[in-house]
Amino acid sequence: EAIRGYxxxxxxxxxxxxxxxVRDLGQTLNExxxxxxxxxxxxxxxxxxxxxxxxxxxxxxxSPEEIFSLFLDSPCLNLxxxxxxxxxxxxxxxxxAVCPQNILAPFTEDSEEGEPxxxxxxxxxxxxxxxxxxTIYERERLRRxxxxxxxxxxxxx
Numbered sequence: 214e215a216i217r218g219y220x221x222x223x224x225x226x227x228x229x230x231x232x233x234x235v236r237d238l239g240q241t242l243n244e245x246x247x248x249x250x251x252x253x254x255x256x257x258x259x260x261x262x263x264x265x266x267x268x269x270x271x272x273x274x275x276s277p278e279e280i281f282s283l284f285l286d287s288p289c290l291n292l293x294x295x296x297x298x299x300x301x302x303x304x305x306x307x308x309x310a311v312c313p314q315n316i317l318a319p320f321t322e323d324s325e326e327g328e329p330x331x332x333x334x335x336x337x338x339x340x341x342x343x344x345x346x347x348t349i350y351e352r353e354r355l356r357r358x359x360x361x362x363x364x365x366x367x368x369x370x
Contacts, residue, residue, distance in 0.1 A: 218263025219284045221245065221254070225264075226271060226345075230352060235345040238268060238338050239320045258317065265316050266301050269337060272344040273304040310336050 225245070229235060236244075246254050246261045254260060263284070270280045283297040298316060305312045310333045313319060319334035 214257060214259030215263030215266075216284055218257075218260035218265075219267040219280070221260065222264040222267035222271070223277070226268070229345050230348050233349050235342055235349070238265075238341045239334065242317075242320050262316055265320070266297055268341065269301045269304065269316070270297070272337070272340040273301075275300070305333065308336065 225241065242261055242265065245251070245264065246257060249255050267280055267284070270283070271277075275283075283300065287295050287297050301316060302312050311330055313330055313333065319330040319337065
């Protein structure tokens with residue numbers, strides 16, 4: 214189930230970059246895992262955890278190859294010393310963000326009870342937005358540069 218979440222995150226990242234539609238991570242999780250019309254994903258916490266861990270590793274700059282390797286080597290996210298979850302927690306600690314017991318907690322806790330996690334949720338959402346905005350801009354820049362080189366090539370003279 215965690216690996217399904219990882220795969221779903223990869224598809225969602227591709228679609229986000231392709232369309233340029235950057236969504237809040239909480240909104241994305243709700244759309245993917247909170248809609249009863251999608252029975253294969255509805256309230257699947259393991260899938261949602263896999264998705265969230267993969268997304269957090271992505272926005273903290275881990276390469277797709279490293280994320281794949283981490284999930285391949287440790288597909289189960291419930292172990293206390295799981296390297297995938299541990300790496301995610303280390304990134305949060307490096308940025309002095311409150312590190313929740315459950316990686317989904319910032320997006321699922323009641324706002325009154327989860328007040329200490331509100332800053333962590335905001336931080337993750339800001340990194341998510343920055344990551345995809347930069348990636349979308351870079352994609353467009355590469356497309357523009359390629360088009361310019363094609364039009365400048367001697368065969369077009």
